[in-house]
Every structure is written in structure tokens, then in C-alpha cells.
Amino acid sequence: MKRLKRADLPVDTATLAYFLIGKSLVRDAAEGRTSGRIIETEAYVPGDASGHAYGGETDRNRSLFLRRGHAYVYLIYGMHFCVNVSSERPGIGAGVLLRALEPIDGVAIMQARSRVHRAADLARGPGRLTQAMAIDRRLDGIDLCSRSSLWLASAARPPGRVATSVRIGISKERCRLLRFYEAGNPHLSGPSALRK
DNA sequence: TATGCGATATTCT
């Protein structure tokens, strides 16, 4: 499993969202290493009214404006965290939401962090993903292409067919096909119609 | 399987 370099990452948001399918996300914490295969992403492109960067840079969304490959972590619905990968040139706000992982390393650690019953649900959905990987606001702004405690790595196994769909849980810009996922993977989130 | 709802904090209007 090799660390991804920034030069490996496409500069365009939607292209990055597609590129990340099959790649690995690795978390090194006190309890040990956890990692997973990225199987579901969503692109929040420049000028997208549903994106958090829409309306300009603030204290909260600053990380979306960093050079591509940085983490943007935020609290949603008062109780869950979500993590994005910043995706454009410095000063342009956009990101790729990581929605689901197929767990690889440290499954027992993930289970200890989570209250989910089924193993397939451990990192299924953006809130469960951050719970299983112990990701919170303290990791906001870190460089996922550096030697940090959260980083991107090459694919443990190449992806199968990558499909697109509408994005989940938004009310604006609902028609755009900016969700990317490995078709048929049992660890996908969303309704069954959006997993084929 | 599908739909509905409450929990809960931060940001925006």
C-alpha cells in the first residue's frame, strides 16, 4: 500500500471523485491502524449551490479552499462528522465527500469505536465512516498527502465497474450525477436502487 | 423493504 502523492491526484473535482474509488484511506491512531477501500464518493464542484464552499470562504469551510488533497471535516446534524478531500487549485472551494469504505485493516478497532451490529455497516455512510476511523474536527485541514495520521494510499484491489448517480441527502442541485461508487459492493450506503 | 421521526450543534436567514 503506497502513499498517494499530490501529483497523482487529478485537479478536477469530479475526476478526483471518480479517481478515488478503489483507493485506500488510512488512519493511524493510538489504538492502531485502521484502513478501508473507498467505494463511494460525491463531488461538490466549484459553483455548486449544494456545496459548503458556495458563498465564499469562512472559518468553517476554509479547508475546502486549500490545495487539493487536504481534509475538510465538519459536524452535521449536531452529532455526526463528515470528511471531504479538497479538490481544486488553492483558493477555489470544492471537495469530494467520502461516503463509504470497505474495511481492510483494524476491523476490530472499528467495531470497538462503533455501535453498529453488522460488519458490513461499519463504514457505510459518511457519519459511520468517520466514527469507524476516529475522524473529527481535530483532523480538519490536515494534508492527506503528507506523513500524517490520516492519509490516502494506492488501491489494495482495483475497482470493478464504477457507476454514477444523483447525490444523497441534498435539496439543491439534485439532478446532477456527481455520486460515484463501485457497483454492487455490499458496503455501499443509500437506497438499494442507488447501489447497482 | 420502506417510510417516519427524534436527537443534537452549528451555521445561516
Next chain:
DNA sequence: GAATATCGCATAG
């Protein structure tokens, strides 16, 4: 006040 890139539990079919 309202909205929110969610989740887990409840209930109905």
C-alpha cells in the same frame, strides 16, 4: 427561527 452532504429505532406492509 430554520436548515442541515445523518443515523438508529420504531412501525407498517
